[in-house]
Amino acid sequence: MTPEELKHNDHEEKLKAAAQAEAEEKYSIEELHQAAMRENNDPEEGLEPIPLWIVALCGLAIFAGGLYLGKYNGGFQSNVFNERQVVFGPVKSTGPKQIDPIASGKRLFTANCATCHQVTGQGVAGQYPPLAGTDQVNGPQNRLIRILLHGLNGPIVVKGNTYNGNMASWKDQLTDQQISYILTYIRQEWGNNSGPISKEAVAAERELVKDRKQPWTWPELSQVAGKDYQDIATSTPAPSPTPAK
Amino acid sequence: MNRIPLVFIGLFCTFLFSWLGLVISPFVQFGKLQPYVNDDGEVLPHPLNGLAQQGELVYVANGCVYCHSQQIRPAQTGSDIERGWGNRQTVARDYINFKTISLGTMRTGPDLANTGVRLRDKQWHYKHLYNPQITTPGSTMPPFAFLFQKRPILDGKSSVDAIQIEGAYAPPAGYEIVPTPQAIALVEYLLSLKMNYPLPEAPVE
Amino acid sequence: MKNRFKLLSASAPSEVHTGGASTIHLTDDKIERAEIDKSTRIPVLIYYSSAIFWLLFGTLMAIIASIKLHTPSFLGDYSFLTFGLVRSAHLNAVAYGWGATAGIGTGIWLFSRLCRAKLVNPILPIIAAVFWNIGIAVGIYGILSGDSRSIEWLEAPAYSTPLIFLSFALISIWGVLMLFKRKCAHLYVSIWYLFAGFFWFPWLYGTAQVMLIMEPVQGTVQAAVNWWYAHNALGLFFTPIGLASAYYFIPKIIGRPVHSYYLSIIGFWTLALFYSWNGMHHLIGGPIPVWMVTASIVASWMMIIPVISTAINHHMTMKGYFELLKSSPALRFVVFGAMMYTASSLQGITMAFRDLNKITHFTQYTVGHAHLGLYMFYTMMMFGSMYYIVPRLVNWEWPSSTMIKVHFWCTALGSGLMVGSLTVGGLIQGLALYDAKIPFMAIVSLMQPFLIFRSISGIMIAIGHIVFGVLFIMMILKVGSKQSGPTLLNEVENGGEKL
Numbered sequence: 050m051t052p053e054e055l056k057h058n059d060h061e062e063k064l065k066a067a068a069q070a071e072a073e074e075k076y077s078i079e080e081l082h083q084a085a086m087r088e089n090n091d092p093e094e095g096l097e098p099i100p101l102w103i104v105a106l107c108g109l110a111i112f113a114g115g116l117y118l119g120k121y122n123g124g125f126q127s128n129v130f131n132e133r134q135v136v137f138g139p140v141k142s143t144g145p146k147q148i149d150p151i152a153s154g155k156r157l158f159t160a161n162c163a164t165c166h167q168v169t170g171q172g173v174a175g176q177y178p179p180l181a182g183t184d185q186v187n188g189p190q191n192r193l194i195r196i197l198l199h200g201l202n203g204p205i206v207v208k209g210n211t212y213n214g215n216m217a218s219w220k221d222q223l224t225d226q227q228i229s230y231i232l233t234y235i236r237q238e239w240g241n242n243s244g245p246i247s248k249e250a251v252a253a254e255r256e257l258v259k260d261r262k263q264p265w266t267w268p269e270l271s272q273v274a275g276k277d278y279q280d281i282a283t284s285t286p287a288p289s290p291t292p293a294k
Numbered sequence: 295m296n297r298i299p300l301v302f303i304g305l306f307c308t309f310l311f312s313w314l315g316l317v318i319s320p321f322v323q324f325g326k327l328q329p330y331v332n333d334d335g336e337v338l339p340h341p342l343n344g345l346a347q348q349g350e351l352v353y354v355a356n357g358c359v360y361c362h363s364q365q366i367r368p369a370q371t372g373s374d375i376e377r378g379w380g381n382r383q384t385v386a387r388d389y390i391n392f393k394t395i396s397l398g399t400m401r402t403g404p405d406l407a408n409t410g411v412r413l414r415d416k417q418w419h420y421k422h423l424y425n426p427q428i429t430t431p432g433s434t435m436p437p438f439a440f441l442f443q444k445r446p447i448l449d450g451k452s453s454v455d456a457i458q459i460e461g462a463y464a465p466p467a468g469y470e471i472v473p474t475p476q477a478i479a480l481v482e483y484l485l486s487l488k489m490n491y492p493l494p495e496a497p498v499e
Numbered sequence: 500m501k502n503r504f505k506l507l508s509a510s511a512p513s514e515v516h517t518g519g520a521s522t523i524h525l526t527d528d529k530i531e532r533a534e535i536d537k538s539t540r541i542p543v544l545i546y547y548s549s550a551i552f553w554l555l556f557g558t559l560m561a562i563i564a565s566i567k568l569h570t571p572s573f574l575g576d577y578s579f580l581t582f583g584l585v586r587s588a589h590l591n592a593v594a595y596g597w598g599a600t601a602g603i604g605t606g607i608w609l610f611s612r613l614c615r616a617k618l619v620n621p622i623l624p625i626i627a628a629v630f631w632n633i634g635i636a637v638g639i640y641g642i643l644s645g646d647s648r649s650i651e652w653l654e655a656p657a658y659s660t661p662l663i664f665l666s667f668a669l670i671s672i673w674g675v676l677m678l679f680k681r682k683c684a685h686l687y688v689s690i691w692y693l694f695a696g697f698f699w700f701p702w703l704y705g706t707a708q709v710m711l712i713m714e715p716v717q718g719t720v721q722a723a724v725n726w727w728y729a730h731n732a733l734g735l736f737f738t739p740i741g742l743a744s745a746y747y748f749i750p751k752i753i754g755r756p757v758h759s760y761y762l763s764i765i766g767f768w769t770l771a772l773f774y775s776w777n778g779m780h781h782l783i784g785g786p787i788p789v790w791m792v793t794a795s796i797v798a799s800w801m802m803i804i805p806v807i808s809t810a811i812n813h814h815m816t817m818k819g820y821f822e823l824l825k826s827s828p829a830l831r832f833v834v835f836g837a838m839m840y841t842a843s844s845l846q847g848i849t850m851a852f853r854d855l856n857k858i859t860h861f862t863q864y865t866v867g868h869a870h871l872g873l874y875m876f877y878t879m880m881m882f883g884s885m886y887y888i889v890p891r892l893v894n895w896e897w898p899s900s901t902m903i904k905v906h907f908w909c910t911a912l913g914s915g916l917m918v919g920s921l922t923v924g925g926l927i928q929g930l931a932l933y934d935a936k937i938p939f940m941a942i943v944s945l946m947q948p949f950l951i952f953r954s955i956s957g958i959m960i961a962i963g964h965i966v967f968g969v970l971f972i973m974m975i976l977k978v979g980s981k982q983s984g985p986t987l988l989n990e991v992e993n994g995g996e997k998l
Contacts, residue, residue: 095755311772357582
């Protein structure tokens with residue numbers, strides 16, 4: 050036999066063997082999955098061209114994106130966190146801002162004090178004293194400033210009720226200006242009608258008691274002669290009250 | 295034509311580009327920041343003491359970050375500063391002492407970046423954690439009573455550590471609520487959260 | 500095997516009388532497809548069974564978390580169910596438990612069909628499935644029992660994650676083996692997406708595990724790596740699998756080619772180039788260098804290119820065939836998902852503008868967006884894929900078109916209501932947060948009705964899921980009588996058997 054004939058016979062043999070194997074295998078048509086049988090052929094790709102407006106959109110997006118990245122990249126530096134920061138030069142100041150002391154005081158109060166004294170200034174019965182219409186808030190400025198600076202411990206009677214808690218000190222957390230805004234705010238809010246407290250007043254009081262470390266108690270503070278700072282910028286310094294330690 | 299190698303190169307290069315840009319570059323640029331020592335000799339950010347570090351683990355284990363953020367955005371990007379949550383934008387250096395960064399993506403509760411500045415009363419924190427309704431009626435924060443222990447008062451004298459709760463949430467007569475070490479550590483951690491000091495890259499206006 | 504095909508078609512094309520009205524003409528292609536389906540049976544069914552289990556578990560976690568947000572005392576005594584933990588369990592269960600397993604199962608089937616090769620080395624995906632399930636289960640147990648890492652998308656503790664990585668490595672290896680064995684020279688678009696997803700995910704996951712879990716990097720570099728990972732898990736893993744399914748099932752079911760090969764190319768490569776740079780848009784205003792944030796904002800805008808290209812491609816392919824949405828369950832879920840892909844991507848692009856982000860960041864708006872993407876796009880797409888694939892694995896048809904309708908309407912409406920309430924509520928929350936004069940507790944009260952509404956919509960979604968779970972079990976058990984054609988939602992005049 051020729052090589053081709055040999056190959057052909059070989060092939061025939063293989064076909065016969067396959068047919069036999071197939072017959073032996075229980076290969077009923079029902080086993081074949083009907084769903085796969087009836088479905089459409091696998092998808093192909095159509096060749097529609099890209100619409101021109103998509104190309105235009107891409108170009109526009111890349112252009113706008115590039116401009117934005119060029120403007121707000123902070124010099125690609127690792128220490129620039131604010132996209133509006135001027136990188137190649139000193140941070141420009143926009144000049145002194147017009148500050149409304151009452152609005153500032155209210156913000157500071159809401160952020161720092163309202164959790165205990167409440168935004169309504171009513172405090173929480175049995176826990177935190179109110180600030181509305183109280184002798185302590187509407188009384189001498191120096192005692193009020195001292196409460197803010199060092200905090201208050203121990204029993205205190207406010208509007209006839211006794212409170213026995215702990216108020217933390219704020220001298221390291223708030224500046225004189227901030228304390229003055231807060232105290233000015235509370236002294237005119239919720240029906241209170243007492244005068245403002247200046248930052249110079251706070252500074253002066255802070256200097257007087259700068260060596261004190263612990264919070265005040267009310268008995269101590271009530272021993273301190275009350276003082277209101279009126280025109281402190283122009284007046285001569287008032288004689289210092291008996292320092293209470 | 296076998297396009298697989300071409301596709302693979304494309305996939306590899308595009309991904310490598312972002313991996314280098316958003317993973318490796320930050321690691322190189324700000325992955326080894328040192329604290330800043332200011333003119334008063336203060337080391338900023340303040341290191342966390344041991345108890346606060348344990349508290350950080352409690353914070354992480356309880357998933358606090360899923361309601362609370364710990365980042366202050368600049369004034370043009372939100373009202374964080376105006377609300378009094380901080381006095382400046384927080385920057386990378388503020389977070390170098392934390393083991394797990396908990397910037398957070400939800401403000402179901404307020405931001406906590408400066409809790410140690412504005413909420414320094416430990417008793418408030420204990421009451422708030424035990425049952426937020428005590429300090430903040432209407433709050434949707436869950437109670438963490440399981441961080442506290444209810445135990446009988448011995449010899450009629452309540453323990454120094456017991457937290458003072460009056461009214462509806464007070465324990466039954468003869469019992470007191472005492473914070474567990476977990477609660478104590480957590481509150482220490484919360485009180486250590488302060489990001490209000492000026493840095494060269496983050497001045498305070 | 501090839502000989503057998505030749506044998507069958509060497510004689511006149513056989514006809515099969517199915518007992519129904521239509522007869523099937525056997526060709527090589529069809530028999531090949533049937534053979535391929537048979538070879539994918541065990542691995543894909545294992546993945547699908549796992550997927551449905553985790554879907555139901557994740558839905559339960561979701562409802563508990565949702566109720567806790569507006570009623571914090573609900574189950575409040577159990578430390579392992581505290582909101583931060585049950586929310587993390589929900590995310591891990593639905594993302595890694597349901598999403599990834601449904602995606603891998605669908606991906607394996609699609610890969611085999613598109614490579615026109617029987618599934619090789621089935622032991623690889625089977626072991627991968629077992630490892631994956633163990634890893635997720637251990638991870639979720641770890642989260643609830645106090646070992647959560649509290650890093651979004653990466654809460655699972657370190658003792659569970661190597662198993663996940665190993666499992667996926669096996670899938671990636673399997674994918675490469677299939678590509679070598681493939682019989683078609685031309686690579687259909689779905690294969691590019693699947694190849695991409697299977698290649699990118701281990702790189703993503705490995706980087707995140709090393710730099711966040713094993714050897715955590717310093718400070719806010721963690722945040723950068725975290726959001727690079729989390730956003731890319733969405734955009735470079737789930738999205739490719741979802742798009743691969745859409746590109747296969749839409750033209751397949753309606754029986755015409757995809758509109759434009761060139762748009763597919765643009766859509767794919769711009770996705771690869773830009774999507775991977777989006778991650779820092781989760782940190783706008785945050786404590787990372789602003790160049791990274793701006794770069795991510797720009798990359799987010801650039802996503803308009805792949806999103807529009809893909810949307811045009813899908814729409815123009817569907818054009819003229821929208822009638823079929825009434826009848827084919829698979830097509831209905833798939834097209835719904837494809838439309839939601841466009842919607843959530845466009846929404847995402849807008850959220851990357853600083854002026855909108857300053858309002859929406861930190862609010863329920865983001866949660867709404869996440870569910871628009873992962874649920875209304877990806878999950879519905881996976882439902883559609885399963886409705887098409889499962890009959891081909893078990894050689895049975897869905898036993899009840901009414902139950903399919905219940906599943907569709909409960910999930911479509913439920914998720915629509917959920918996303919709607921969170922989007923509106925989130926905007927209100929964001930605008931209120933932006934106004935510093937509004938006290939925080941007032942904002943908490945404002946949100947209550949939206950959160951309660953979300954819990955109600957969640958129950959609707961849960962009903963849909965339970966119905967789907969029952970349907971799946973009915974398919975495995977071959978409940979009901981043998982059908983000759985597909986289960987359709989409404990009658991079709993002709994051609995219905997191809998759906």
